[in-house]
Amino acid sequence: MATKSDLPQGTLDLLILKVVALGPVHGYAIAQRLEQVSRHVVQVPQGSLYPALHRLENRGLLAGDWKETETGREAKFYRLTGKGRAQLETEAASWQRLTEAVALILKLSEGGAE
């Protein structure tokens, strides 16, 4: 297994919002999805997932509903609120800009080395 990188500061919220945006989902599934989607590259500590979920719920970006899973157990499903969707868009856009800028800088220095 390749060494996993730590999640950059402040990106956990963004990732959670993105995952939840795909449809109502419970905490465990979010953890699973994050791990799969990031192809085990990014280490998401499960312990910090729940405090983050509660914080986002407290800020009104997420809403929680108790529903039955396909196995018939009750679980707390998180969904995105309107406010959460707006937040996701702005954060995703700024993340996009940031990564592009970083990529550009990296490319530039490669070019310089040639």
Place this chain on the structure above:
Amino acid sequence: MNWWHRLLRRKKMEEQLEKEMRFHLDQHTAELMAQGIDPEKARRRARMALGGPERVKEECRDARGTRWLEDSWQDFRYAMRTLRQHPGFAVVAILTMAIGVGASTVMFTVVNGVLLRPLPYPEADKLVAVNGHTDNFNTKLFGKQNVAYPDFLDFQRESHSLTLAGILFNGGTASGAGEPEYVDFNEISSDVFSVLRVAPAEGRTFSAEDDKPGAAPVMILGYSFWQRHFGGKAGVLGSSLVLDGKSYTIVGIAPAGFRLYDSEPDICTPLGQDTAKYLRSRGPHPVHVLARLRSGRTLAEAQAELSLMGSRLAVQYKDTNRDRSFVVEPLRPEVGDLRSTLWLLLGAVGLVLLIACTNVASLLLARAVSRERELAMRVALGAGRGRLVRQCLTESAVLGLSGGVLGVGLAALGLQPFVAFWPGALPRAEEVQLDWRVLLFALTVSLVSGFLFGLAPALRAPAREFEQVLRAGGRSVVGSSRRLHSSFVVSEFALAMVLLVSAGMLGRTLLRLSSLDPGMNIQNVLVAHMALSPGVLADTGRIRAAWQDVLERARRVPGVESVAIVDTFPMREGFNAMGYWPTADVPPENKQPQALATSVSPEYLDVMGIPLRQGRLFNEQDRMGGELVVVIDEVLAQQAFGGEPAVGKRVWMPDMGYGPFVVAGVVGHVRHWGLAADDQAQVRAQFYYPFAQLPDKLLRRWSELMSIVVRTNVRPLSEVPSLKRELRGAAGDQVFYEVHTMEQLASDSLAHQRFLLLLFGVFAGLALVLACIGIYGVLAYLTGQRVPEIGIRIALGASPGGVMWMVLRQSLGMIFVGVALGTAGAWAAGRVLKQLVEGMQSMEISSFATMIPVLVFAALLASFLPARHASRVDPVIALRQE
């Protein structure tokens, strides 16, 4: 979901959090098991991946942001639980606080109502008073100067910054509505209601047309007068009422509680209709002027404008306005010299509150010391220092608030009796009620007190080395808390001492004042105002005969010994001070010494029992056309003529407008200003002049002010009905009103001192009881801590007496330090009292001498029980405790 919601649904949230965690673990475990890992191992791995469910939960709770609130709630419930476990402690502490908070709330409510609440008019901060000012005017004696009516009219017409209204206080006889009655009526300019922004209860207010000479006579009735005489019937509008012989149409009713300068007028009439000569001149200044700042104008602009107009008048009317300027001030409620008394009482009550706080603090501290092990245990388990302090403070805040709520309840019950008990009428009494300001005060006082008395135990709690405490077992080290405890007891005694000595000084003052000679025989004397028939007053020629008739009719009433008439009598509001000079070259007005002038019928000095010192009293020969005479008192004789015999000398009194006068006799000094106030009064010298020698032009004005004094040989008040009946006069419209006995008046003149004494007595008593409870509690606690030590001492041969002495010595030490500090405090308090209480003399050592033993005795009594308890310690049991 807001935080409040979350708090209420705390239990449910906790359940859900638990459920969420369990779901996560179960899912993870199931998945791992599906991969072929055995259940035991799978569960462990799932838990490790999550990182400890309890920690995660704690972080989730933090993420909710309501942590502090939940903790406070927990602290609160914990506090309630501990208080319930110690009901005795809780009851004593809460009652103590309730007394402290209740007493201060009552006093603050009075201060708030009388001094702090704004006047009950809309935008009261825009209301101002306009007063006249001349440099040499004795404001302290005569009060503020009012304004001449023509000056007022000029201001009213020309001012751009103020809307002005004028009020003239007057009195007269109202008839045509049952028995004739003397009424207080106000002549008001038409703008009074609009300036104050008060609407009439019924009908209308005066219009500008009403406010002119020759307009149809109209009146507005005061609400109480309307209720009293017309049963509050609206049909009274349009009917007429006779005031001083003139018939007025009633056009409006003033609203309930409508007051002008803190008195409710019975009747208002338009000022502009009054054609009296003194209202047409700029010389006299009878009109009270109040005004409202026009929108956007400031007080400074109004002042500048009136100064300018004043200086223009001074040039234009040199004779009357030369040195006269005008002052604009914010309109304040008239409360007289009450301000200092109220703050004094609030201060005294504050001391009681402080003692109460100290008391609860020492109780709490004693408990904190015995809970040391509990707190140390919690520190060992990881509780933070801040958390523990907060918990202790929550506990004392709960105590403070419970005491506060109970205290406000007590205050609500005690307020009305207290106001009713106030000597004389408390000004603005109707404003004294519990309002948001009072509740805020009570809340602040309770919370601050709770914080104060909780602070010491809270701060000491985690300060100790917890290992040491835990290791020491039940035997805690008393050293540092003993000093703190002693300082509590010392301050309680110092505070109690201040109140006790103050009460003692007031008591002695009252005793001394009551035994003073009023300067006359106050027994069996009835005094009352007397209003002649309005018809007679209108005709100067009939006035003298009418007074003669009054005297003769009164004399005929059985039980009446002698009768006289007089313009002002002692120990009551009202005086007439004028300048005098013993030679013909009289200096200007502000250089003349002042004396109190009293106009009397010949029998007056005899009726009042004022002793003759030299010469003669008045007789029937002192009348118009005879030699002008006066009778002076010893003080005036001394001031004007030194030691020389005064009889036969002459005095000049320019204010009288006639004279000079020959001194016919010298009589004793009468305490005109009341038993207490007379010694410090500004004007003490007195002279009497015959009413019969008063010039005709003054006769009508004087007759409106005259009173009648009656010496009886039966109980004076029993004569009132027959005097009332007999004095009604030929037309049946003469009124005999505001009846008092001289004894009442003399006693009332000390009411202020008596009231202060009573309150200080109550406060001092409370303080003493609280201080004794305090010293008892502290000693009981301290000796309780020393039981093992005492056991060893007794086992080693100490006698019970010796042990008792050991404890008492400890308490004596605290008492004496307290007394020493208290003496200094009482000395300072005595100086304040001397400033504020009339008739109080400088520091009386005897007050200290009587109060210190009282205090020490009470303290020793309170210390005796713990001391005896200590002396009876059984060494075997005590040592087994170890």
